[in-house]
Structures are given as structure tokens and as C-alpha cells.
Amino acid sequence: MSLRILHIIGDSNPAMGGAIEGVLRLGDAYRALGHSQHLLTLDDPSDPWVAACPSPIAAMGRPGPRKRFYPVRAIRWLRRHAREFDGVVVDGLWNGSTLAARRVLPGSGIAYCVFPHGMLDPWFRQSQPRKEWVKRRLFRVNEGPLLRGAEAVLFTTGRECELAAQSWPGWHGMAEKVIGFGTGEPPPETGEMHSAFRAAVPDMKTRPYLLFLSRIHPKKGCEILLEGFAAQRDLRDRQLVMAGPGDTDYVASLQALADRLGIGDRVVWPGMLAGDAKWGALYGADAMVLTSYQENFGVVVAEALACRTPVIISDQVNICTEVQQADAGIVCRPETTSVAEALGGFAAMSERERSDMTLRGRALFARAFSMRETAARLIDLFADSAEMEKQLSYS
Template identity: 40%
Template sequence: MTRILRIITSADPRTGGPIEGARQVAAIWARQGHRQDLLTLDPPDERHLPDYPGTITALGPARGGGPLRRYRYAPAMVPWLRANAQRYDAVIVSGLWRYGARGAAQALAGGPVPYFVFPHGMLDPWFRRTAPLKHLAKQASWWWAEAPLLRNARAVLFTSEEERLRAHRAFWPYSLHSAVVNYGTADLPHGATDEAAFRQSLPALGAHPFLLFLGRIHSKKGCDLLVRAFVALANREPALHLVVAGPDQAQLVPTLQQIASDAGIAARVHFPGMLAGAQKAGALRAASAFVLPSHQENFGIAVAEALAAGTPVLVSDQVAIWREVVADGAGFAASDTQAGTIDLIARFLACTPAQREAMRVQARACFTTRFHIDRAADSLRSLIEQSIP
């Protein structure tokens, strides 16, 4: 049995793709007789993922504000790692720029336990362009925490060649051993009533066809571009609706609602909040297309989920797997601009029913050949086991 410890900022499913990927890999490894435990920087009294097939140790700070809490400073982390890391065959560090990276560097660098790091897109130059002052602060953190962590890692793991290329020399000095591993998501369960469950949860949608965004509602995801593009094209298919589903941690929904209201199409744009289970699967399968005009996305778990549902995906060329999507005929890609997003949706609306159906077939094939979580779990475990003495 291979025993893995994964260090991740939070086990809260609302934090996005990294914890969902970690959870799915853990479930596959458990069925194969292996184990992945989690060390998180969540407050100790928070409880997430009650069905997780391993131990979750939460050593983070208590709830509240302040820079140290936002940084997730956890003084118990380094002593815990020094006392427990050798119980594991390897350690995976998921994410950068929080105390998890600094603590892992202190406790693991130069030690006997091999460790690997997933940057999860956090080295993308988009952040340097959009927040130059924050980038300077990150460069200081790089010298102190991230550079030693990555330099001493057995491998820094990128989920696509595009992500690895974008990360190159993002900070100075840039010295690391990199590898590209498969990444993806689990196949969607086949529930005959999933679409009905979704539509019943959103009665205002009725039986209308719709475009779907599913993820964190945030400006980085291009949600404003999407709603404005839908407004610009709304007259082309008067029956078509837009569903923007996900947690609104940035409080962006009122602004998006106002955009739709000012255009007189508020009744055709829906914000059902975070979807899960049958409702989520039903939304993915029932959508005419999945749209993600993101300004930065190192992978996009929701893109892989849409492909698993056999749903065409319309993405910006800042989603790192856009080349694979286009190459497989599973959707379209365009620039992460207003004009690009309008063009993206317009090209899909111009497709005939036969072309849209062919795209659905290709979307499913793209998922099974590239992004199935079984392939990702085997790829990651094989790389780790090759590094175990």
C-alpha cells in the first residue's frame, strides 16, 4: 500500500477544483488499496468532506480577519509535519502563496520523504499583468518560501504543457524539475432524472434551452464578458436562456443581474447558486453548451465535467486545455475579450443541429481519451512510485 499525504489550504468544496481533484484521486486510490490523507489549513473546528476515504487533519487558524489568518498561518504545521511526514511514502503540496508552502519548505526540504508540488496555475503570468504590486509581494515570498519549496521538490507537477510553458521564469530565480501529469475528473453518474431535478430546482427556466456557466462567480472567470455577450446575441435565439451557477464569494451577481435587467432580458438570465449532485449533473447534460471565457485557468475541472456530460465547451484561449478541446472538435476557443466572447458564442449559435450533435459526440470522446480521473490517478501514482526509494 502506498501512503500519500496531501497538503492543501482547504478541504472546503467551495474553494474550487484542487480539493475536488484531490478527493476524486483519493477515492480511486482507496479502491486500489492505497491511501491519501489530507493536511489542511482549515480552522480545527471546521469539518468538510465527511465521506473522505482518509484522515483529514486541520491545523489552520481560527476564523476571522487579519493578514495572518488570510495567509493561513498555522504554527502547529511544521512540528506536526516533522513528527508525522515519515509515516508517508510521499507528500503532495497543492498550491502556493499560503503558509502551506512555507511550512512544507521548512519541514520537508532536504528531508528523507520525497515531495511533489502542484502549482495549480498560480505561476501564470496573468497575475503579474493584472496585479503588479501583488506580484512584487509574491516575489518577496518567492525568495523566502516558494523558491526553496519548488527547488527541492522531486517534481513540480503541471496539468498541461500550456500551464508549464506559461509558468516558465514567472519569478526569479526559477529553478525546478517539472513534469506534466494527466489531470481530470470523474465520469458523471447516469441518473435518468437528473435533468428533471435540475429544471425543478430552477422553475423560471422551464423547458428552455440554455448556455451554462458553472464555477466560482468571479471577475477572473469572465462572468461579466459572458453576460454582456449573451445580451449582445440574445435576439439570435429568443428561446435561449443563460444559467450562471456557482458560489458568489466576490458579490458579483448584483452587477451581472443589473446588466441583464438594463438590456430587458433579466427573465432569461438565472443565478441558481452552487449546484451539486443530481442538479449539477442535470445542468451539465441539459445545457446546449458550457461557456468559460476565463482570463486565467490552468485546467478547468468544470470544463472536463462538461466534456464528460457530452456537452460542447466554449472557452477562452486562457483556459490551458483549449488546444485539446479545439483539436478534438469538442468546442470552440477565442480570446478573453468582449469581442472574443461574443464571437465564441456566435460561432456556436451559427452551428446547425447536426453540427451541434456531432460536437456533443466529440466532447464525450475528448473526455474519455484525455481527462478521465482514472487516467489522472494512475499517472500521478506511477510518477510518485517511481520516486520512492
């Protein structure tokens, strides 16, 4: 039976990072398994990424900076069309699309799941205390009822599930399910990919490099990465590529920090890399580094492993346990000294040790982080729900 799955998410802009990237890779996996994906978003229909999306989008937002705070059109669309789908996945929390889902789905008889994508992590409570007061009240009237009415609350790892249960009082009646996450199989490595990357960073020429590939945001530990890189003398022959979109003022502050640390001429800032340039960056890197203070999954980590690129990650990336147990990368604490030690440990590895690590990383990706497996679990969940509903209709 071919299923039609609707994903509700606030924004389909790829620059928003892991959640939408994961949703789009789920769509690829659905199609490979003979099913289809549709999106309901609060994008402006004229946003360029709407037309470029590989899955059909109902973009129900309005133009302007406040478009995501008015979900009226999304609520109407969902009431009209939700029953046309075999299952609904609500991706993320604390936004207008969540409000639309809460107004329509609980108690409707429509099979739906909620994928928080790390948004119940206690790190946000500690780092964003002003938002915490608002979120706790919203949880009572919006997020809580939405989660309790779901067929399942989906988590990428057991660690994420445990953190959510510890973080939110009144966490009862939740149908928790660890379903995994990941990404699709990367395209085969080509010379065009490397050329596209070098064209994006022409000043690098052929020098070896470490790669940061993510949103440039304070939670990503960018400062401690720069400080750790500057402190590690064994990396003086390498450059650091800080690739990703970010707030202009914040990026400028990081560039100033790199200059003060004496590494400004060894750090390059190409902005967001996509397509061949992104894959060329991953395939060509000595290692991919992500020293986040909080990271629910880290899609780019799975992508690096799939490309046989070693990873150096903090122990706040929720798949660090799997990486460490498989000896598929180096795990450090999100602090300068530990980051510097991890970078130094990598620099001291022999070529054979690095090669063996890349093979273990590729094997870990294949068994744990392939999005096809996550898609198959979701399809099974909704297929079981549809079969149960069919049996009840006959009774």
C-alpha cells in the same frame, strides 16, 4: 504495493473551486487503483466540509478569519507524521500550508511533489500588481526553495509549464513534469438529476439554456459572457444559468449589468450547485460556457465533455489547444465580440453537428482528461522513488 499519499492544501471547502475539486477526484482515483489519500489542511476542524470529506483530514487550522495565517499546528503535525506516507503532494502556493511544507519537507528525504495549479501564471502578475511585490520576496525564501527541493513540479499542461518558466526569474533547478489533470467519471444520467436541477431553478421550467458553472469571480469573464449573450440575437429563445458561489456585491453588480443589457429576465442565478443538481445542470445544458481571462485547467470543462455537453471556452483556458485540435468545442478570445461570435456559431450548428461534437468531446475526455490516468502517473512517480530509496538503503 499499496501507497499512502498525503496532499497538503490550504482549504478543503468545495466552494473554493478547481484545486480542491481535483484533489478530491484524485482521491477517488487512488482508491480505485488500490491506494489511499489523506489530507493536511488549514481548515477549522469544525468546518462542515471536513466531516463530509471522503478522505481522512488532519485539519490544523484555527477558528476565525485569520486561521490560515498561522501554520504552527500544521508544521508540528507534518514533522510528526510525514514519514508515515509514501509520498506527499503540496497543492497550490502562496498560503500558510505552503509555509508548513517549506519548513519540513526540503532536505528531509521525504518524497514530495508540488502541484502549483496555475498559481505561477503571469496573469496574476498583471492583474494583481500589489500582491506581486510580496510574492516575489516569498518566492526567494519560501516557494522557490520548496519547488527546488521537490521530486517534481507538476503541471497540468505543457502550456502551464511554459508560462511558469517565463513568469518567474531564477527558474532553475526545477524538476518539471507535465502530468495532466482532469476529473472522475461522472455518475450516469438520471431523471432525478434533472428534477434536482429544475428544483434549484424553478423559474426556468423546460426552457433550453447555456450554463456557466464556476466561481463567480472577475477572472472568469462574467461581464463579457453577459454582454456576448445579450449581443447574440440567435439565442433569444435560450436562458443563461450563472451557477456558482460568489461575492454578494460582485454578483449584484452582474445582475444589474444583465438588467441594463435587457437580459435580466433570461439570466438565472441559482448559487452553487452540487450533487444531483450539478449533474442535472451539466447533462441538460445546450452548452457549457467558460470565458475566463485565466484558467489553469478548468475541471468543469472536463466534466462537461464527460457528460457529452458541448463547451464554449476562451483561449485562456489552458486546455483550449486540446479542445480545438479535437474539434470538441468552440474556442474564442476573452472579449465581448469574440464571445458573441462563438455563441452565434454554436447557435447556427445543426443538431447533427452538435451531436458529432459531443462524441468527439467524450472521446477527448476519455484519452486526456480522466483523473485515473493522472493518479496512475503520480503513483508511478512515488513508487519509483520508494524503490530507489529501498535500493540505496541496501547499498
